[in-house]
Amino acid sequence: MAPVQLENHQLVPPGGGGGGSGGPPSAPAPPPPGAAVAAAAAAAASPGYRLSTLIEFLLHRAYSELMVLTDLLPRKSDVERKIEIVQFASRTRQLFVRLLALVKWANNAGKVEKCAMISSFLDQQAILFVDTADRLASLARDALVHARLPSFAIPYAIDVLTTGSYPRLPTCIRDKIIPPDPITKIEKQATLHQLNQILRHRLVTTDLPPQLANLTVANGRVKFRVEGEFEATLTVMGDDPDVPWRLLKLEILVEDKETGDGRALVHSMQISFIHQLVQSRLFADEKPLQDMYNCLHSFCLSLQLEVLHSQTLMLIRERWGDLVQVERYHAGKCLSLSVWNQQVLGRKTGTASVHKVTIKIDENDVSKPLQIFHDPPLPASDSKLVERAMKIDHLSIEKLLIDSVHARAHQKLQELKAILRGFNANENSSIETALPALVVPILEPCGNSECLHIFVDLHSGMFQLMLYGLDQATLDDMEKSVNDDMKRIIPWIQQLKFWLGQQRCKQSIKHLPTISSETLQLSNYSTHPIGNLSKNKLFIKLTRLPQYYIVVEMLEVPNKPTQLSYKYYFMSVNAADREDSPAMALLLQQFKENIQDLVFRTKTGKQTRTNAKRKLSDDPCPVESKKTKRAGEMCAFNKVLAHFVAMCDTNMPFVGLRLELSNLEIPHQGVQVEGDGFSHAIRLLKIPPCKGITEETQKALDRSLLDCTFRLQGRNNRTWVAELVFANCPLNGTSTREQGPSRHVYLTYENLLSEPVGGRKVVEMFLNDWNSIARLYECVLEFARSLPDIPAHLNIFSEVRVYNYRKLILCYGTTKGSSISIQWNSIHQKFHISLGTVGPNSGCSNCHNTILHQLQEMFNKTPNVVQLLQVLFDTQAPLNAINKLPTVPMLGLTQRTNTAYQCFSILPQSSTHIRLAFRNMYCIDIYCRSRGVVAIRDGAYSLFDNSKLVEGFYPAPGLKTFLNMFVDSNQDARRRSVNEDDNPPSPIGGDMMDSLISQLQPPPQQQPFPKQPGTSGAYPLTSPPTSYHSTVNQSPSMMHTQSPGNLHAASSPSGALRAPSPASFVPTPPPSSHGISIGPGASFASPHGTLDPSSPYTMVSPSGRAGNWPGSPQVSGPSPAARMPGMSPANPSLHSPVPDASHSPRAGTSSQTMPTNMPPPRKLPQRSWAASIPTILTHSALNILLLPSPTPGLVPGLAGSYLCSPLERFLGSVIMRRHLQRIIQQETLQLINSNEPGVIMFKTDALKCRVALSPKTNQTLQLKVTPENAGQWKPDELQVLEKFFETRVAGPPFKANTLIAFTKLLGAPTHILRDCVHIMKLELFPDQATQLKWNVQFCLTIPPSAPPIAPPGTPAVVLKSKMLFFLQLTQKTSVPPQEPVSIIVPIIYDMASGTTQQADIPRQQNSSVAAPMMVSNILKRFAEMNPPRQGECTIFAAVRDLMANLTLPPGGRP
Structure with a gap:
């Protein structure tokens, strides 16, 4: 195998073959030092393989063998499969071990190769030195035995060393190589000067053509220049007169600046030819310079002619x-x-x-x-x-x-x-x-x-x-x-004269509101005098007065062909029946020729002062002056026509307004001249009376009006301004502009372009505004009369900021930061109220915006400012508290996680009745009363029959008990005990009832306050409730009785609800359906008189009639409610939970007869109806009730981050208790019957659970757990479970799915539940586990960042053969600018094997897989190191190990 080439182009020699066919080569041993050169030569000669290629081959081989195993193993037995797998693993491991050895050796192969190359190079150098020495020795011994050197050149060396030169150079070498010295600069100048003298002498003695007079002699040369033709430079080669001229340079000066593009017109070869030709003439001719000029001049003229011809062709072609x-x-x-x-x-x-x-x-x-x-x-x-x-x-x-x-x-x-x-x-x-x-x-x-x-x-x-x-x-x-024919110019100029006259007229009135035209379609043009005018005329339409025209007739002036005369006519037309039909001309009248007669005169007959610069021409027939003005264009301005148009445009709107006022029979003084004749006005003598106000108000308003004047303003004269001057204003605002003895009110009216200026529309708008002023004036007048008797608290609470007869602005509040504006809307024919804020510290909105519609409806029914202020005073503090409630819709509150529910819906029912709907399930009615209190009841009960419920709402159990916790004992000393209201005791004795009846016996009915003549019909304000309620007796939203039942009176329909209500509220019946008298006897008087419903001290018993108490003796006698004025004994009390026998089939009967002289027993409401009885709270208590605050009774570390109000915590706890009842029925839990109200008891296989509201605060649900086997549970474990339920399950934000997940945990086996409790303890008390790197949170619902196994918000606990739950781990140590790292860990516990692992859930594509991989590895390693034992749960141990050992890479986030 050839050597392997590394990334840095090094070659790795291959090893020998391994065991097995195709096995990987083994790592070879490094070559010995003596074989370095041979190894380097072999490496350079043999081809190599890249290490990446070798690794790729090995991976392909392993992959192919693995694919073969997947195809063959299923056919073999289990033992054979295992043998094959072990052999494959061993073979592959050996292969990659060899590869590893090869890689490790390859890291040092480059160093060995470099050393070998260095050694080889040094050996070659040594061989060369030896060979050179051998050759030099052979040359000296054999070839150069008799060789000798010359003697040393000592003199030459001394010259070089001392002088730095070589002066002993041989002459033959010096003459051939070194050039002779050049002449000096002085010699050169002398030679050129002598040559200049020779040239001047030659020029003087030679015949020169006059065209060569422009010459220059310098530097031994003469330069002849003929502008536009050529420039020649000549010289002579000696001083002999027979020496011919020598032409040195020739330049052609002919240029084509238009078409030449900057290029030369004569080619360099042509110039060379001409140069030779001229030089030959200079040698041969007797008159060389004359012949040179003739030759060059002839050539340049031909060239110029050619240039002109080319320019002509281009001119023809382009322009x-x-x-x-x-x-x-x-x-x-x-x-x-x-x-x-x-x-x-x-x-x-x-x-x-x-x-x-x-x-x-x-x-x-x-x-x-x-x-x-x-x-x-x-x-x-x-x-x-x-x-x-x-x-x-x-x-x-x-x-x-x-x-x-x-x-x-x-x-x-x-x-x-x-x-x-x-x-x-x-x-x-x-x-x-x-x-x-x-x-x-x-x-x-x-x-x-x-x-x-x-x-x-x-x-x-x-x-x-x-x-x-x-x-x-x-x-x-x-x-x-x-x-x-040039003579035809004359008639055309005559025609243009009239056209220019028309243009001058048009330009003169261009800035005025007119439309000009040469023709006008008139139906009677032939019969009307307009047809007799000359054909040269102009019709000018006044756009603001579309029925009027100014006609300009133009005539020639005799013997003056360049002048015109003008005549001006005023014409009126009638409106056409259709748009396309022509109008009919009516009046045609010529303007006076003397413009001075058109100047207005004042009423005294004196002529108005007119500036001399503004005087017009005095000519009887204005003719344009003959003097020509070329400096400016003012000569084209027709000032007479402009004056006529402006005069008509200014006067005619007043004429139209005067006619409309006369048609409506409104007395006026006609058009008056103001400001020295520069403005006009119309003054009204009397304004028609307004409908809907009293005669007394109308007289007072007429007496206070001093002046009413109409004027026009604005550039377009389409804006009418009516100035009203009032005296004796009933109210003085705090504004400095409202401190004078008189008030000026300006009403502005814009005329539309489609309507004539000064038409009926303006008068109608003015009368509507006058009606608005009168309507508001009536309210203000009554308010001003009541100001001396206004209560002190209202005087401090409010102030009049602005009253300008059109709008009344009051500022109220402790800092006067809120404002209310009252004005009459003439379009809707009712008062319009708008709210706002004043000052930087007043907040972003007015708290009364919630009941704005109700305030407006109340004020329109009873326009009393004092009553409005009382309502604002009584409702400001409650509304400030109510507006702090959360109204944003939230997701995940119910099992339908994608459905949003509004936390609180604020539903105003009237100006003093606010209904709060909590999650579309519970309803709270808040009634704002006087003296700083509110009445609160359960709005789920019907206002008409407490045994019926409002559709869509459910009663809130325990609401009465909860509300009474906020009752101020000093404010309500007579309130009954909570246990007595919620749990009726046995009937009270007769002597106690006698004392109660004596307390409830009303004094003689007090008559309402009559109108006192001294106060002009104003009512005395002896107490705030009097001014508040006595003027709204006819309003169905304010029913007046001496019973708390008036707190539940139906209100006006709400038109400005902040959120839709799911309940269909019962419409309000008339007050008579309640058996409530709304006559004068029901008026509220002083607290020392009849019972004041705004006072909590005089509230009667919730049941004010004789009823049947089962199993108890009855007390005969009339009901206290029957003796109350204004309440009918035939109907049940509005708030009584016990219906009347004649109205409710539920009324029980008793066979026992009681003595007639015993008082009736006190009938207390039953438990389920207790909340329908209003609870009186002060404003401060209401603020505490609705203000978000920490949960009482909980350690701040245990309380959740969701801050809510006590009312939300109570209602949320009630909802959670309701959800728990439904969950118990659905889950495998056993419900235990309980006689305690509001308590839910159930049991699992190992625990008995009791869930109830906290008796101290009624704001949290508390769980009490009792184990079936006391030995299995420790007390602190049960306390952790109870505290976790109170703070994490049943607490804010009160989600039903958290209950579902928790009940599933309770149904888990005991050893599993105990491990979960230990995890809960780590969550509740994270400071006790200081050695752990992470904080844990038990997720009862799937968080949004969890793997997408289910929608966020669904229960996060699944308990079957395996248990699935979610934990959120938060890193303890984090840099302050950064948020702590949090990861979601889905854990699955196998009950059969007892192993705890991370659930294999596919992650999102954009999420990191580093953290889940590390969590899975830690849990697997824990399972390997700690095999589970029978009956032991490994959840807590595995989670604790994960929290202790999980470390994310630096800078890495999940």
């Missing part, structure tokens, strides 16, 4: 086309071009004139430059133009043509100007020479943009006209006419 043609071209002689060829242009036929330009060389005098000839000759009108057209020194054919046609265009414009002067002797046209153009003023005074510009096209010679704003079709017609 001019057929507009220029080459008539004739003779190379070196002439070039003839034709321009303005009318036949080519198609303008004329026959013998049309052709303009030619000819460029040729003068044959008589060759020394002249190129000559230019024009046919026909150019006019002599402008000498500068003609002079430019006769030169070609620029060598540009296009510039020559432009100069030529420029001069001819100037001639054509002069002819056209002569025609115009013949029509108008005073014409003021001018010719611009930069670009041939004739500027003709059409209508004087005329700006530059209004003049007619007539150009001559330089390419074609045709006239081109331009006028700003004129359409292209008209311009084309004018050009055709003028080019055919």
Whole structure:
């Protein structure tokens, strides 16, 4: 086998064959030191194998043998299969052991090879040295026996060493190799200076042509330069006059800057030829310089003519086309071009004139430059133009043509100007020479943009006209006419004069709201005087007043062809029946010619002051001035027309508004002039009374209104502003703008474009706003009258922030951080309330947004501000507490893990009644009362019959007991004991009942407060409940009795629920269905008078009638409820759990008859209905009840991370207890009957369990475990199990699947359950296991990061022949910036074999497999090292070993 080549290109010599066919080679021994060279030579000669290839071969062989075994082993017996497997393993192991040896040797093979190569190289060097010595010895002894050396050159050596030179070089060598020394710089300058003198003498004595006068003599040379032709440099080779000139350099200066692309026009070979030719002439001719000039000049003229011809061809090809043609071209002689060829242009036929330009060389005098000839000759009108057209020194054919046609265009414009002067002797046209153009003023005074510009096209010679704003079709017609006959320009200018007058009118009113048109479709155009006007007129439509037009008629001025006169008319039309039908003209009236008469005068008759700069023309017929203004364009502005349009646009809206006010019979003063004639206004004398307010309020509002004025504002004059001035404002806000004696209210109305300005819509909107002001004023007036008697707490609680007659803004709260805004909505015809916050510390939202709809409904039924403030005062603290409840939907709360349930749903029923739905199962009713208390009851009970339940809700057992834990004993000294409410005692004695009846006996009924004349009808506010309830007697949401039953009164339907309710609430019946009197006698008075329902001290017994108590003597006599004013004894109390005998079939009867003189027994509610009786709590107690807080009675380390309120913990515990009852029926658990209320008892094979609410807090479920065999369990193990149930199973967030998993654990065998309890202990007390590297958490539900065996949230405990459960391990030591590493470990325990392993569950593709592999290896190693014994569970031991030995790689996360 050949050597193996490593990655670094080293070769590994192969070993000998191994045992067995195809066996791996064994690792060879390293070669001996003496054979290094031979080994290196063999390695270099023999081919090698890469180590990776060898490993690949071995893997393929092992894989193929394994595949053969998988095919053959199933056919053999068990013993043979085992033998084959052992042989395969041994053979493969030996093969890879050899490979390992080879790899280890290969690591040192490179060093051995390097040493061998070094040794071989040294041996070769030694052989070479020996051979060299042998050859030198042989040469000295044999070949050079008689050889001798010359004597040493001592003098030469001394020269070199001392002087550093070799001066004794032989002469023959010096002459042939070393060049002679050059002449010096001084000698060179002297020679050139002498040569310059010779050249000047030669030039003086020689005949020079005048064209060579531009010469330069320098550096022994003379340079002749002829601009645009050539440059020649000459010299002479001696001072003899007969020495000919020598041409040193020749350069052609002819350039084509347009088409040459920067390249030379003459090739270098051509220049060489010319150079030789000129040099030959210089040798032979008698006049060499003259002959040189003639030769070069002739060549340059021919070259220039060729350049012009090439430019012409390119001009024809790229830009001019057929507009220029080459008539004739003779190379070196002439070039003839034709321009303005009318036949080519198609303008004329026959013998049309052709303009030619000819460029040729003068044959008589060759020394002249190129000559230019024009046919026909150019006019002599402008000498500068003609002079430019006769030169070609620029060598540009296009510039020559432009100069030529420029001069001819100037001639054509002069002819056209002569025609115009013949029509108008005073014409003021001018010719611009930069670009041939004739500027003709059409209508004087005329700006530059209004003049007619007539150009001559330089390419074609045709006239081109331009006028700003004129359409292209008209311009084309004018050009055709003028080019055919120049005299036709006169009628066109007359026509353009009227067109320009129209354009001036349009531009003058462009910034005004108008639409201009030359024609107008009128149905009576022929019969109306509008038809008699001239055809040159303009119709101007006022867009804000679509039924009115201004007509401008334009007339000529005699003997003034460039001026116009204007007449202005005012025309009105009626509206068309259809959009496509024409309107009918009605009125046509001409404006006065004297504009001064149109200036408004004040009411006193004095003329308004007008600035002299703003005065208009005094001419009777305004005519445009003849003076021409070219500096600006103000000459085009028609100020008279602009004034007419602005005047109509300003005055007509007031005229329309005045007509609408008159049609509605609203008295006003008409249009008044304000601000020195610059503005107008309409003042109302009286505003019509409003509907829905009292006459007294209307009179007070009319007395307070000082002024009402309508004005127009804005650029478009479509915004009306109504200014209302009030005095004696009933309320003063805290704003500084509301402190004066009068208040200004501005009402703004925007007119739509589709409606006329000042129409009926504006008046209707104003009347609606006035009605809104009156409605709010009535409430404010009543509020202001009540302010002196307002309770002190409301005065501190609230303040008036803003009252601007349209809106009342009140700030309330302890920090005045909340605000409420009240205003009347005229569209919906009701009050609109909006809530907000004020200041940075007021929070992100107002707490009353929850009951905003209910507040609005209540205020619309009884618009009383004091009552609204009382409701806000009574509900702010409860709502702040309620808004802290979680309302976000959560997953995994029930067995349907994908269904989200809302934790709390806040369902407002009225402004003081809030219903809380907990997970769509339990319902809590909260009634906000006065004096800082609330009443809470179980909302699952019907408001009408406590024996019935609201559909969709379930009663919360033990709610009454739980709520009474938060009752303040100082606030409710008379509340009855919890045991007496939940568990009715035996009937009380007669003397006790007598004392109770004497306490409940009401005093004489107190009359309601009459209206006192001194307070203008205001009610005295002696207590907060009076102002709160006495004004809402007719509201079905506020029923008034002296019984707690009014707490359950049905409310107004909620329109702003924060979450949908699953229950269908019973609609509210009228108050009379409850037997409740809502007359004046039911009004709440002072707490010292009749019973105040807002006070918890006067609450009567839950059952206020004589009922039948089974097995107890009855007390005869009238019911206390029958003696209560406002309650009918015929109907049961709203809150009584015992229905009336005449209304409920459940009412029992008794055969015993009691004496009539004994008082009736006190009928206490039964246990299941106890929660329907309201519980009175203070605001602070409610805040504690609803505020998220830690679980009481638990160590902070044991409590979960989910923070919730006591109410949520209680309801969650009740739900978990309900789930537990259902789970016990489904699982293999045995239910044990219990007489204790709220207690669930069941048993497993080894344990008896008792589950009940904590008697101390009623906020947690507690498990009490009693083993059947006391010897199997330790007390601390049972305590761990109980504490784990309380904190991890039945605690927040109260998931049903955790109960299911825990009950399955309880059903496990005892040895398995004990190991699970030990794991729970590690979770509850992680500090006790300091030697472990991980913390453990027993997962009762499958976490989201677990392997995808089931949806997250499902029970994580499976107990069959094998037990599957999940643990979460969290690393203890972690760097602070990083989160601790956590892994999910699915563990499966085989009950038959007693082994604990990691469950083989397929992982997600993107998850790491390092941690699961390490966990599996540790558990397998533990199983191998600790084989299970019979009856022993290895779960806890395996888990503890895993927590102690699991170490993830650095930086690795699962």
